[in-house]
Amino acid sequence: MPQMAQGFSARVTRRALLGTTLATPAFAQAWAPSRTVTVLVPNPPGGGSDFAARLFTDGLSRMLGQTVVVENRPGANGNLAIQAAVRAAPDGHTLLLNYSGYHAGNPAMMENPGWDPLRDLSPIGMGTLAPHIILGAPNLPVSNLREFISLIRENPGKMNYGSSGHGSIQHIAGVLFSRAIGAEMVHVPYRGAAQVLQDVAGGRIEMFITTPSSAMGLIQGNRVKPLAMASAARATALPEVPTTAEAGMQNFTVDAWFAFFTPAGTPQPIRERYNAALRELAQDEAVKRRAEEGGAVVRAMTLPEMEALVRKEVEELGAVIRQAGIRLE
Numbered sequence: 001m002p003q004m005a006q007g008f009s010a011r012v013t014r015r016a017l018l019g020t021t022l023a024t025p026a027f028a029q030a031w032a033p034s035r036t037v038t039v040l041v042p043n044p045p046g047g048g049s050d051f052a053a054r055l056f057t058d059g060l061s062r063m064l065g066q067t068v069v070v071e072n073r074p075g076a077n078g079n080l081a082i083q084a085a086v087r088a089a090p091d092g093h094t095l096l097l098n099y100s101g102y103h104a105g106n107p108a109m110m111e112n113p114g115w116d117p118l119r120d121l122s123p124i125g126m127g128t129l130a131p132h133i134i135l136g137a138p139n140l141p142v143s144n145l146r147e148f149i150s151l152i153r154e155n156p157g158k159m160n161y162g163s164s165g166h167g168s169i170q171h172i173a174g175v176l177f178s179r180a181i182g183a184e185m186v187h188v189p190y191r192g193a194a195q196v197l198q199d200v201a202g203g204r205i206e207m208f209i210t211t212p213s214s215a216m217g218l219i220q221g222n223r224v225k226p227l228a229m230a231s232a233a234r235a236t237a238l239p240e241v242p243t244t245a246e247a248g249m250q251n252f253t254v255d256a257w258f259a260f261f262t263p264a265g266t267p268q269p270i271r272e273r274y275n276a277a278l279r280e281l282a283q284d285e286a287v288k289r290r291a292e293e294g295g296a297v298v299r300a301m302t303l304p305e306m307e308a309l310v311r312k313e314v315e316e317l318g319a320v321i322r323q324a325g326i327r328l329e
Contacts, residue, residue, distance in 0.1 A: 031092065031273045033066040039095045039260075040071055040085050042078035042102055047164065047193035048211035051294055052127035052258035053097040059281040064273075070097075074192055077165045077328060078102035079113055086115045090265040092274070097127055100257045100313055101169035108318035109167040109328040117314050121261040123306035124271050125278030128296040130211035131231030132173060132254035133241065135224045139203040145227040145247035148207075153183045160186045161207040162196035167321065167328045170196075173209040173230070173254045175324055180252055200224050209254060212238060212295020230254040236292045257313075259306065275303050 039057065043049040053070045060068040073081035081096065082103075088094035098121070106113045115121070134145065142148045152159045161177070163170035166189045178185040188205055190196045193214040200208045201223040208215075208224075212235055218224045219238065228247040229235050231254075244252045260278060262271060279300035281287050291298045301309070 031267075031269045033064055033093055035066065035093060037064065037066055037068040037093050037095060038071050039068060039097050040073055040081040041097050042073060042081035042099065043164065044072055044074045044192040044194055046197075047214045048128070048130050048256065048296070049097055049099045049258050051211075051213040051296070052130075055287060055290060055294075055298075056127060056260075056278065056281055059284065059287065060274075060277055063277045063280070077106060077109075077167060079106065079115075082106075082121075083114050085261065086120045086263055088263050090263040090267075092262065092266060092270040094263065095124070095274070096121065096261040097258060098261055099169075100259075100317070101167070101172070103259075103261075103310065104313040104317035105167050105169070105172070105321055106328070107314070108321040109326055118311060120264050122264050122266055122271060123259055123261050123310050124266075124274040124303070125260045125306060126282070126299050126301045127258040127260055127278075128213070128291055128294075128298055130213060130256050130258065130296040131229055131233075131235060132169075132209050132256065133212045133215065133219075133229050133235070133238070133295070134177075134227045134244070135197075135200055135208045135210065135215060135219075136227050137200050137203045137206050138223060138225060140206060140225060142225070142227075145242075145244070145249060148227055149181045149183075149249070152178075152181060152185060152206075157184045157186065159207065160188050160205040161209070162188045162190055162199060162205045163208075164193045164196060164210075165189055165191065167326050169254065169256050170209050172317075172320060172324065172326065174207070175326070177207075177209065177252065180249065197224070211256060213291075216294055235295050237295045257309070259310070271303060275306075 039053050041049050041053050057068045085096035103117050161174040196208050199205045219226050226241045228244045229241050230244050282298040282300040
């Protein structure tokens with residue numbers, strides 16, 4: 001296994017940072033929004049970001065006493081929504097549900113993304129953590145990951161893999177997958193997971209490494225081939241799908257997070273109020289069950305834990321991108 005793939009595996013696993021502290025300062029309960037809260041999502045409906053945002057909106061609406069709505073703003077590798085969030089008033093009425101690939105990856109790939117991940121946005125809580133799954137097209141003449149790898153090696157440079165954008169975690173995962181098996185694959189970038197999944201299901205591209213939540217309907221309908229979970233453990237929602245290690249591919253794991261942010265400068269009591277609500281919802285059995293059914297997990301994380309996770313991700317994913325020479329003009 002190439003060293004790069006091993007490094008990626010270590011980077012995307014965050015178990016040590018996911019401890020929970022549920023004590024909530026009393027002052028954090030004082031703030032409440034005065035009008036509708038908008039959660040900006042940098043992807044179209046149907047992907048992991050959208051799933052994570054909608055998982056929490058009903059609960060947040062109930063707990064905050066105001067309607068919380070999702071607004072999908074795809075484009076520019078997530079930058080349209082991210083820049084809009086950065087420009088929004090820091091008053092608690094505009095949130096961003098950001099994907100770790102965008103948050104940590106874009107600043108490393110772009111000369112000037114128009115925002116800084118640590119200076120311009122403040123994390124307020126975890127949405128979901130999502131192990132990824134390796135999906136194959138239904139028309140592939142293989143039944144498992146070993147056979148798929150053999151097929152790629154027999155046809156170097158002829159097999160395609162999709163991603164939701166240049167430099168996304170799916171793109172990086174595909175690069176590292178290709179390096180790990182020692183055979184070239186062709187990257188095909190799209191503008192969102194839903195479009196990639198359509199082409200995988202239609203047999204127009206051979207592979208997609210993505211979150212199970214975005215593909216559960218296709219998996220359950222046998223319209224794509226779930227070859228392996230790129231994680232340390234099998235998914236609760238897909239117990240029959242082996243891990244990469246069980247399928248014969250060691251040290252290849254891919255996890256992503258989808259977290260809530262406010263514009264920098266948002267007062268601490270507002271951030272604490274959102275954090276308390278998100279941590280409470282992460283303990284709700286219905287929320288946990290819906291997340292698991294979608295192939296994701298929820299974790300209650302304090303503000304300091306979120307800040308440490310984000311900073312570590314920005315540093316480590318940025319290093320992987322620079323080492324791989326991935327640029328987005």
